Each structure stands twice: as structure tokens, then as C-alpha cells.
Amino acid sequence: MGRLYAIIDIETTGGKAYRNRITEVAIALHDGTKVVERWESLINPECAIPYGITQLTGITQEMVQDAPKFYEVAKKIVEMTQGAIFVAHNVRFDYSFLREEFKRLGYTYSRRQLCTVRLSRKAFPGLKSYSLGNLIKHFKIKVKARHRAMADVNATIVLLEKILTQETGEAQAKEMINLGIKESLLPSNLSLEELHSLPEACGVYYFHDKKGQLVYVGKSINIKKRVAEHFSKVTEKARKLQQYVHDISYETTGSELLALLYESHEIKKHRPYVNRAQRVRHFPFVIHTFEDAKGYMHFDVGKPLAAERKKLRVVAEYPKLAHAKRHLQSKIKDYELCGKLCGLEKSSSFCFQYHLKQCKGGCGGLESAESYNERANEALEQLSNVFERDFVVIDKGRSEEERSIVLVEDGEYSGFGYIDAAESISSVSALRHSITAYDSNPEVKRIIRGYLHKNPKTKVIYF
DSSP states (O other): OOOOEEEEEEEESSSOTTTOOEEEEEEEEEOSSSEEEEEEEEOBOSSOOOHHHHHHHOOOHHHHTTSOBHHHHHHHHHHHHTTSEEEETTHHHHHHHHHHHHHHTTOOOOOOEEEHHHHHHHHSTTOSOOSHHHHHHHTTOOOSSTTSHHHHHHHHHHHHHHHHTSTTHHHHHHHHHTTTOOGGGSOTTOOHHHHHTSOSSSEEEEEEOTTSOEEEEEEESSHHHHHHHHTSSOOHHHHHHHHHOOEEEEEEOSSHHHHHHHHHHHHHHHOOSSOOTTOOOOOOEEEEEEEOTTSOEEEEEEOOOHHHHTTSEEEEEESSHHHHHHHHHHHHHHHTOOTTTTTSOOOSSSOHHHHTTOSOSGGGTSSOHHHHHHHHHHHHHHHOOOOOSOEEEEEEOSSTTEEEEEEEETTEEEEEEEEETTOOOOOSTTTGGGEEEOOOOHHHHHHHHHHHHHOTTSEEEEO
């Protein structure tokens, strides 16, 4: 037997895997030509089934009352899908629910996946919708009971068979199953199975050479997907990784902020030889700000001596002059600031941006200091990596029972850790036992500020 497909459909109590539960599972094993085994079961979700869900699926509370609980069928699902490719219409939905149910049991469920929605878009271009219902209508597929697990599995089987019998169907399926990885770019010691076993979770990953030394450190909200991307493109970096990588390890963090901070720490600590960014440890260049006699806020870029630096109102620090200028230049564009007032242009009259209508004339007194400074202060907020208050960032943990915390104290990043999700926070001292200390530097402070700007709903407690 060649490739084996486990075509799966589930019914649930709602749309969120972390919150809702499974009410029905159906699996059909397909060898690429025909179905070789079937199994289905109602599942007792151990919670109420909403009325709207019952209306949609026809599954009632009475129907699942005496059905097995998930843990009672878990072994069957594992054994039946072992070594098979997990196929579903919108595979992310079905896979995430099963993975979450196994996670509650303390088991990591990992399978190669294939999505018939994505495959259908390639195989049948031009359709208005690729929902299962629309494809059933389009191909006149006979279905006895829509929104029941085995009925939807049967419809998905018809779709898969139609796709696989097309001239390019097998090749397209293989590419998706392999996560787009070009096998010629895969290091000789790594297999596709090893890459598929990586977690689809947020964290930091490590590439090691034959001697165990670090080749590369990266971070991602989906470790498996990001690692696969490294071996899906023909680039200079991919060539180096193919040449040197012998093994992969990882550390899950739950929170993307923690992944960013830990990646920065690990790169600076281990200095992997393929990483270029974030290896620097010195930040001699600064952006600083001051106000002139007319009340206009200025920015300037320089490399002051230690004694000079203490007298400046430093906004941010950088390892290279080009980095500082590029960051400031981006804010000039974003906030229509003046290149002359930002120290990037020498002129006796109006700046170059004014002639391009990208500056409102503060450099020549056409815009009031009050109006100009309003935008300059907004830019300052974006540029600054100075913390004026102590605070803790509370974010996702590695499980529903856990929260991550990042502590900033006395203007510096102190470190991160984890607490119980039910634990209340009353003071900084109460958190210290949960924090692992890490070095502060301008880069990690910029990471924290950038993350909070991009994710304004993140919980922050100030002290």
C-alpha cells in the first residue's frame, strides 16, 4: 500500500478549539484509490450543546448522553490515523479540535495534513465558493445528512478522488503534504517525518550541526511552518542550512513576545554562525531630542561619548548609524516631520520634504511649533525605548492554565516567566519568584515597545 489518507470530519459544540468540544468524529482510510476502513462515533462533550448547533447538525444532548467521552476513543483515533495523512475540508478546523482534545489528555497529536479546500482551489479554479456545501452542489454529490461527520467525510472522499485523478492532482497534494518543502533542499540527516513532528506552536527553534553547535536560532508563532519555509526556497541561507544542519530542537513559549525576547537572548548568547541580525551587543549610536529657542522639537542622530550621553535626552540606541537613521527616516515619513528639524538634512531655508509636500513647513516657520510638536511627540512614542514606569506584561502561556509574564523595572527589562492563570498580581515582589532574569539592552526594550504597539489589547499592569 502506498500513501494512506485518513479523511476526517468532526462536529463540535462551537467554533473555538480551546473552548468548545467535539460531539462526533468520523474517519475513512483511503489508499488513494478506494476506502479501506471506516469508523465513526458520537462523543459525549461533557458540556451543553447549544440550540443553534443542534439545529445545524441534528445532534442533541440526548444522543450524546450515553456516547463515549473523548478519552475513551482517543486510542482508536491515534491508531487509525498513525502513519496516515490527515485530510479534511478546512483541515485547520478539524485538526485543531483533535489536537486540543489530545492536549487536554497530556498527549501531543501530530500528523501530516492535507486541506481539500486549498486543493480544490488549485484543481477547480474559478468557482465562487470552495465551501463543502457549494462543492457538493457544483459536483452534484449525493449526501444523506449534511453536517453529520460521516456524511461530510463521504463528500470529501468524492472531492479527493476527483482531485487525485487529475493530471497534476497527485503532485499538488504531495507539495501541500510536504509543506512546500523542496526535498532537494532538505539536509541529508533530516526527514520530512521529523519536520512534521515539530509542534505547531509558538516558540524558539534551533538548528544544530554535526558537532551539536548552533547553526541558527529563529522564532515563530508556528514552529513547524517556519522551519518548513527554510527548506522551501532556493536562497543563500537555505543553501547554508542544507549544508550545515544536522538536527533541530525547540522551546515553546506560548507568547510571541516571549519568543521574540528569548530569540534575541539566545542569539546574543550563542552567536550562531548563520544568524546575522541580533548578534550585536554594543549600541553606541543614539537618537536624542531637544527643543530649540522657538519651541520646535528636534531629533538628532549621533555617537556621543559617555559623558556627553548623560547630558542628552536619549530616545533610542542602535548598533549602527544606518539603523538609527533608517528608523528616524521611517518616522519622518509616517508623521510628516521635517528632515531639517530631525537632523538628517542641512539647509538654510525649507527642507527637501517641504518641496515634496511631505513637510508642513515647520523648518521655515509656516507651521506652528505646537502643531508640529504634536506629531513629533507621536513619533517620539514610536522611536523611544525608554521606560518611565515599572510594569508587567501578561500574555498567553503554554497552556490554558498558564500565563506568561514580562517584567520591566527601573526602566529596564528584567526577564520573563510563567504564572498560574488563576494567580492574581498585586506587586512586583510577588512576581519575582516566577521570573527568570535576562539581560536588558536597547534591542529587547524596542521589542517590548513594538509588541505592545502592535498588540494594544495585551494586558499591562503598571506599578
